[in-house]
Amino acid sequence: MLIRGGRLIDPAQRIDRLADVSIRNGKVAAIGSNLASSGAEVLDAKGLLVVPGLIDIHVHCRDKAFPPKAYLDTGVTTIVDAGSRGAVNIQQLIDDFAVGAPNRMRMWLNIAELGNYPGGIAEFLDGIGPAKVDLCRAAAEKHKQWVIGIKARLSRSISKDLDVEILTRAIAAAGKLPVMVH
Numbered sequence: 001m002l003i004r005g006g007r008l009i010d011p012a013q014r015i016d017r018l019a020d021v022s023i024r025n026g027k028v029a030a031i032g033s034n035l036a037s038s039g040a041e042v043l044d045a046k047g048l049l050v051v052p053g054l055i056d057i058h059v060h061c062r063d064k065a066f067p068p069k070a071y072l073d074t075g076v077t078t079i080v081d082a083g084s085r086g087a088v089n090i091q092q093l094i095d096d097f098a099v100g101a102p103n104r105m106r107m108w109l110n111i112a113e114l115g116n117y118p119g120g121i122a123e124f125l126d127g128i129g130p131a132k133v134d135l136c137r138a139a140a141e142k143h144k145q146w147v148i149g150i151k152a153r154l155s156r157s158i159s160k161d162l163d164v165e166i167l168t169r170a171i172a173a174a175g176k177l178p179v180m181v182h
């Protein structure tokens with residue numbers, strides 16, 4: 001395939017210019033001006049942006065009506081679920097979304113054992129109980145191919161005045177993994 005005449009933006013290579021991009025066997029083979037098509041399918045990208053696969057670092061994969069493929073269709077090649085599930089129900093997210101995703105999927109594991117808004121109720125309005133450090137740590141380790149870190153949602157409407165304790169537990173559960181605060 002030859003992508004002709006688009007504005008190529010690739011921050012990793014510090015490229016921002018009009019260019020042609022030749023694709024062979026699913027990989028970029030050449031970047032330049034007026035590349036020969038050699039019988040390849042030519043896609044006219046004049047007036048369009050040509051970028052590497054995009055990463056959406058804050059999605060919630062709860063709705064089967066908007067599966068990972070829907071993100072891929074918009075140019076997003078990697079999605080990161082931002083704490084929809086916790087240690088008790090992470091397997092459901094892996095089975096329902098991650099395993100069959102045509103794009104790469106990773107996730108932040110919520111410090112709340114059931115993730116965010118279980119049953120439509122904020123995680124910590126009834127107390128600190130859902131923040132189980134050992135359970136979270138074990139789930140993160142078991143699912144390390146998917147889990148990139150631990151998520152803590154902190155605000156009065158989620159955690160009342162438990163923010164410091166929730167964050168402390170998220171940090172303890174994370175070990176060497178990063179912690180995302182929302």
